[in-house]
Amino acid sequence: MDKKSLVVGIGELLWDVFPDHKQMGGAPCNFAFHASKLGLESLAISAIGKDELGDEIIAKLDGVGLIYDIQRVDYPTGTVKVTLSGDGIPQYEICQPVAWDFIGMKSDYEEIAKQTTAVCFGSLAQRGDVSKATIRSYVNAVPDSALKIFDINLRQQFYSQDLLVDSLKMCNVLKINDDEIKIVARMFGLQGDDQENCEELLHRFQLKMVALTCGTNGSYLITKGETSFRETPKVKVADTVGAGDSFTAAMVVGMLKGKPLNDVHQMAVNLSAFVCTQNGAMPEYDRVEYI
Template structure:
């Protein structure tokens, strides 16, 4: 069983079905609403745990009923939670989802910004024995930077999903084993608008020059482009009817971490992660139950 340590966010998702994404100054009736569990870190952890990885989580939830609910949800999904603290108010995501499955999200960080350096010090032994440290950017950047330093010192592989998009230092990037941006994040990190094969290669080469070992660019319905010093190419997306794209990228990252931890090649791991993400967009919410036939061997 692969061991994955996730440092990241935990949110309560307030999900509103709308006919289209609202525009500035407009009032729009929602056709339905419900509460779900989310946060990029929690979504990725739940995916990995459902795919038979041993998953530990470093994060924070609020001292409120949402926090209790979020913790119980992670435990019910077999995510190990001894390194999650409760302080303040639980983070929230206010999500619009259209009938076509597109979404727009407003984040309220809450307790996610209360993760401390002391929490990371407490998981040093866990970092040393983990196959992959899985990170995103919905928690303070200083925490991400410290986590990467600890993992680098321990010789643990680092997978960073640079979302939401923000500038990252060369010192951080040079420690990353696998970077998984989308096109927007890739453009922000490199200054290159990768609109074609040439642009994608140019942007990825810039990241490898900074020390990143491999780049996996998610392109939505166009699939995935990957680039390493040895190989590059495309892996096609699976065509499925889309119900809700919320959490699809997180499912991809969680599944990719599991497959790589089990020794799959990068191409095979991407194909597997694509299949998981394709299944997720046919379901509602960011953390759907995954069918057993999707388990990674």
């Protein structure tokens, strides 16, 4: 693997089951997919079951050309029941326990971690002790000079203040949405508005950046010296599944390329808007349009 550009998503891999179809999903693997589409060597790390749904995931990953290290374990492949509101906003019902709760720390992961220039992880896959231990071991083995992105991804009851504190201490970039910052603010006793609370988290945990996405109300990239705001483009929404993950991937690609903050932000906004016009989290597209 290219030691200069290895980008890793580690965590949940599953089927989002809609009323009339299913789509492969899971934020860390969606992130790895989009980073690969944008030209970086990317790796998805997760676990699936020894079942037909797991076989279908492998076929799908092979079909989109994503490099992966997917363990087969004695638990069912993860599924999430997804219902969409009238404006395409997803609601999730997440099954437990499933395969991605049991991602083991393989013997070669520490060496792969040393080659990693950006790793994305979330809170959801840390709900089980096995995957939590692996994710933390992996992220802590990644060089301090790398980007360590915590895509907070609060779902159902699968998080706690202790989990969030531990993850914020491990990361140097936080990705959070406008619903999640309100929950975090209550947990941490933050008193400002959403942007001010993100700034407080940036300083409290000595982060390089906080990315705050606010749906149709725009998004912010916040650093210690600069803040960028971008309006959300008006597009015909098919569904918003995976849009945030594509935003994160484009943002990371821009940061790794050393682009100015406003350019990084515009790349992220453009790609996430495109993904909203497509069905599913891993649509086909030409990376040239976004970098």
